[in-house]
Amino acid sequence: MKKILILLLVLLAFGFQGWAAGGTEAPTGPVTLRIMSPASDFTDEWIAAWNTANPNIQLIREEVNQAKWIADHLAGTPADIINVGAGADIPYFARRNLLLDLTKYFSGSSKIGPDIDKEGSGSYFFENKWYGLPKDYNNVTAITYNKEMFTKAGIPFPSQTVPMTYDEFYALAKKLSQPAKGIFGTEIHGNWSTFIASDMAYMLGKTLHVENQSKMNGDPVVRNIWKYFLRLRKDNISSNLTNTLSGWAGSAFQSDNIAMVQLGYWYGASCAAIPGFDQKYGWAPAPVMVKGGTRVTNSLGATGFVISAKTKYPDQAFKVFEWYMADKPGIERAETGWGIPPLKSLQSKLPYGNAFDKARKDIALEEVKYMRPPQTSWYTRNEVYLNNWKEAEREYLSGKLTEDGAIDMFYKSMNEALALGKQEVGE
Amino acid sequence: MKSKLRTSTFFEREKRKSFYLFMSLWILGFAVFQLIPILWGFNASLTNRMAFSLKVKFVGFENYLKVFADEGVFQSIYATFIFSLLNTVIQVALGFALALVVNTRIRGKGFFRLFYYLPYVIPVVATGWILRIFFDKNVGTLNILLSNLGIISQNISWLGDHTLFTVLAAGFWRVGWSMLIFLGGLATIPSELYDAADVDGAGPVRKLGIITLPMISPFIAFQCVVSFIYGMQEFILPYLLNPTAIRGGQVTMENPPRATFFILPKGYDLIFNKGRLAYGFAVLWVTFIIILVLSLIYARIAKKSTYSEMDG
Amino acid sequence: MxxxxxxxxxxxxxxxxxxxxxxxxxxxxxxxxxxxxxxxxxxxxxxxxxxxxxxxLDNYGRALTRLNLGAYLYNTLATSIMYTLACTFSSAMAGYALARFNVRENGFFFTLVLSSMMIPYIITLIPFYLLVKDLGLTNRHVLWLLYGLGGAPFLIYLFRQFFATIPASLEESARMDGAKPLRIFFSIMLPLVKSGTIISAIFAFQWSWQNYLMPALFLSSLKTTLAVQINVAFQDIQQNILLGELMAGVMYYIAIPLILFFVFQRYIMQGMLEGGVKG
Known part of the structure; x- marks a missing residue:
């Protein structure tokens, strides 16, 4: 017992010492910048490389954690550099004064300023200010399809240049589904229904919201857009509660459980690890609403990085930002083809060696022309659309609600969230 | 007479001093880690604070009024309640049954006891992952086993169609803890009682009814309260056993289906996903009061209706 | 037979x-x-x-590197051991107070200890975070030591039951000899509840080993524990979840609690069967 007690006291003393020693940060010494990002977007190798090369600016990474971000915000000490899952959220954050205005930094940087691809990075430019850049962007609605499944079903491959309509896409997906065998025609990934709905509304000349983004649009045409996603699941063309996927859409596609996915350019890099990928998989552009009509695509606003408005070291943080976008990490990312770099000079580094890589890059660069910012409202976060949608969708799939009932439920919870968002920004 | 009184108050004072001396660490920890935080939460629940509010104002009990009109919150409380009740039944009935089974006088019971308890030792995050893969519709071991045995012809979507069952199954898997408590209870029963019953010619069922159950009732009462409280606090398993919520290689904090959208995940959703800080705090405060009141009522009933040599 | x-x-x-x-x-x-x-x-x-x-065994080899097991094992052990020591110590003290000092407030504090179990802990996350931040304890393992000093309700309850079974005469005679309360506690009472201490320590260790929310909130990616790392480590470059490696990783993660359990199972079984927990 005595030994345990002594050990405990020693540990206590040790602990307090460590606490006291680290409690105050010398203002002149090296600064520590916190990066909130998943490891896949800001790897520990890059961090280690930076830390050895720059003893005066040390980086530490924290996992993306909503609870932590909010608590940090209340404490007045958010992470310095933050990964934004979808640039569609930029207006939301900007309206709440969370982001550092980088316009001057961009124009002062020879590596970034003149080189930005404004079409692809547009979501990070809000009300004439730059708030960050995508790590890379993608035409996320372009189709990757499994050639073998088309051949087996005796269906000709879709055109690589002329988009089909969403009705055709739906019919095709239905033909390719075999629910009893766990094979789906297509799958809507994560909360991409919100973004696809946004594209569809653009193509029909409609908006998802009315009254300056503060209410959902009750127009029957727009309601019908949302219903499309309900039907996909109800008709067993996409996964539902009874027919589930193991893992996410991309892995199910690669294990031959999905015939077509709308994931976009970056997903090609994932497929490239599968043996025989360039023979097995093909590409088609994002569908349209009217044959030969307007084409619209989006990039979810693209995953990217911003700098907190409350950072104590904006200059140092921008140095890291610049390095990440234009130097080693940026070049490495471009070469692997995980997305189209936000800097034009890096776009030539994208892989273009085989038919598969050629097709996806050609389609991507063509579709960039039709890219529009997602129509999500700045009064609430993308995550809220997802969770509210899922709740309504589940009620519908379990037979408790009709199609219209589900849309009503979704609209009701969204309108509530939008009204609260209005309060939040003090309107 | 007078001096005796003085010494007794002296002892009383010394005793009190010692009491607080030994309680001091807990009191400090409680105040800092729990009391201040929940009071902070209460204070915040009286405002209209959102996660990134630019202006915050005091609104009194407005949020609490909203809680009582919120159907979603009601559904979550209801789901939690159903889960806690079923889980309590599992913990008490099966825990007790297992304790009886391994308490028989046969060789090797120590071995079985040990291995029945083992799943409880597995950390809960690991439990979630193990069961998620165990119950998976397409690659899960349970469906493979059932179809190999010819019991099912088509794979069952355990996670999607029977979500509550999977979370309860996790509770069942971890029943060893409850078993141990009941084993402790069985050990307190003097064997003379059984000997006396043998003399009276009582069979095993009768012995269970007249000796074991009454003697073990305090343990049953204890286990009921504790399982209920833990059930009301269930948080992480519904996320890990949510059929749709793996993106990339990670579990996301996406809301679970209605049957397992318990009140703590609901609070998490309100506060962190939807950013409704003040309202989320109000919901959790109401939850706290509900758990507290139910537990106190329950403890009172249990105290009256069980055989007990209650100490202090 | x-x-x-x-x-x-x-x-x-x-x-x-x-x-x-x-x-x-x-x-x-x-x-x-x-x-x-x-x-x-x-x-x-x-x-x-x-x-x-x-x-x-390929999955086990790959899981080892993907999980970076050595570093995260260290983090998890450091936090868990600190929490275990502090929490057991503090719970023993509180349990002793509740078992042996029959003052008027005793019942009130006992109820308070049990009620503290019922606080929906999501409510405390933000304020707790703000507090820890103010104390300068984020990204420091020593937080677990301080947090442990608050004790845990169930362990306090356990110690209370164990201390209650010790006859009062032992304490009385020591008190007659003029020993101070702390001395009585450490040199006489605590050694008598050895199995209770071991059980409590095992539970405390198990809780902190499986705690997900605290490391997720307070520790950066290099300092976090296995409970967090196990959830993020197992995706490949295609962002697919690697089930085989994940299960191998889970094996690594649960190995330490399992080993501890087998080493100390005798104490757990015996201690609990002695009637440590009583209604």
Whole structure:
């Protein structure tokens, strides 16, 4: 017992010492910048490389954690550099004064300023200010399809240049589904229904919201857009509660459980690890609403990085930002083809060696022309659309609600969230 | 007479001093880690604070009024309640049954006891992952086993169609803890009682009814309260056993289906996903009061209706 | 025991039942092991088999590097040991106070300790975070030591029961000799509840080993614990989840608590059977 007690006291003393020693940060010494990002977007190798090369600016990474971000915000000490899952959220954050205005930094940087691809990075430019850049962007609605499944079903491959309509896409997906065998025609990934709905509304000349983004649009045409996603699941063309996927859409596609996915350019890099990928998989552009009509695509606003408005070291943080976008990490990312770099000079580094890589890059660069910012409202976060949608969708799939009932439920919870968002920004 | 009184108050004072001396660490920890935080939460629940509010104002009990009109919150409380009740039944009935089974006088019971308890030792995050893969519709071991045995012809979507069952199954898997408590209870029963019953010619069922159950009732009462409280606090398993919520290689904090959208995940959703800080705090405060009141009522009933040599 | 046909049938039945239950409890563990030995292609085959084609240890090797086991094991051990020591110590003190000092407030504090179990802890996350931040304790393992000093309700309860079984005479005589309360506690009382201490320590260790929310909130990616890391480590460059490696990683993660359990199981079983927990 005595030994345990002594050990405990020693540990206590040790602990307090460590606490006291680290409690105050010398203002002149090296600064520590916190990066909130998943490891896949800001790897520990890059961090280690930076830390050895720059003893005066040390980086530490924290996992993306909503609870932590909010608590940090209340404490007045958010992470310095933050990964934004979808640039569609930029207006939301900007309206709440969370982001550092980088316009001057961009124009002062020879590596970034003149080189930005404004079409692809547009979501990070809000009300004439730059708030960050995508790590890379993608035409996320372009189709990757499994050639073998088309051949087996005796269906000709879709055109690589002329988009089909969403009705055709739906019919095709239905033909390719075999629910009893766990094979789906297509799958809507994560909360991409919100973004696809946004594209569809653009193509029909409609908006998802009315009254300056503060209410959902009750127009029957727009309601019908949302219903499309309900039907996909109800008709067993996409996964539902009874027919589930193991893992996410991309892995199910690669294990031959999905015939077509709308994931976009970056997903090609994932497929490239599968043996025989360039023979097995093909590409088609994002569908349209009217044959030969307007084409619209989006990039979810693209995953990217911003700098907190409350950072104590904006200059140092921008140095890291610049390095990440234009130097080693940026070049490495471009070469692997995980997305189209936000800097034009890096776009030539994208892989273009085989038919598969050629097709996806050609389609991507063509579709960039039709890219529009997602129509999500700045009064609430993308995550809220997802969770509210899922709740309504589940009620519908379990037979408790009709199609219209589900849309009503979704609209009701969204309108509530939008009204609260209005309060939040003090309107 | 007078001096005796003085010494007794002296002892009383010394005793009190010692009491607080030994309680001091807990009191400090409680105040800092729990009391201040929940009071902070209460204070915040009286405002209209959102996660990134630019202006915050005091609104009194407005949020609490909203809680009582919120159907979603009601559904979550209801789901939690159903889960806690079923889980309590599992913990008490099966825990007790297992304790009886391994308490028989046969060789090797120590071995079985040990291995029945083992799943409880597995950390809960690991439990979630193990069961998620165990119950998976397409690659899960349970469906493979059932179809190999010819019991099912088509794979069952355990996670999607029977979500509550999977979370309860996790509770069942971890029943060893409850078993141990009941084993402790069985050990307190003097064997003379059984000997006396043998003399009276009582069979095993009768012995269970007249000796074991009454003697073990305090343990049953204890286990009921504790399982209920833990059930009301269930948080992480519904996320890990949510059929749709793996993106990339990670579990996301996406809301679970209605049957397992318990009140703590609901609070998490309100506060962190939807950013409704003040309202989320109000919901959790109401939850706290509900758990507290139910537990106190329950403890009172249990105290009256069980055989007990209650100490202090 | 007499060996009549009846008792043989009885015991055969008992064993069948016991083994049947054991099988049910072991199914998920068999599943975990089976998946951990399979290749990804084997796992995702359209009609997968129950057992792996061969015992393939590749997943264990890859999981080791993907998880960066050494570093995160250190983090998890550091936080868990600090929490265990502090929490056991503090709970023993509080349990002792509640068991041995029958002052008027005793009942009130006992109820308060039990009620503190009922606080929906999501409510405390933000304020707790702000507090820890103010104390300068974020990204520091020593936080677990301080947090542990608050004790844990169930352990306090456990210690209270263990201390209650010790006859008062031991304490009285020491007090007559003029020993101070702390001295009595450390040199006489605590050694008498050895099995209670071990049980409490094991529970405390287990809780902190499986705690997800605290490390997720307070520690950066290099300092976090396995409970967090296990959830983020197992995706490949295609962003697919690697089930085989994940299960192998889970094996690493649960190994330490399992080993501890087997080493100390005698104390746990004995201590609990002594009637440590009582209604």
């Amino acid at each position: 007499k060996t009549t046909p009846k008792t043989i049938i009885q015991s055969a039945f008992s064993y069948a039942l016991l083994i049947g239950i054991l099988f049910v409890f072991f199914l998920p563990i068999i599943s975990m092991l089976s998946v951990s030995f399979k290749t990804e292609a084997e796992i995702f085959r359209s009609s997968p088999s129950l057992f792996p084609a061969s015992i393939n």
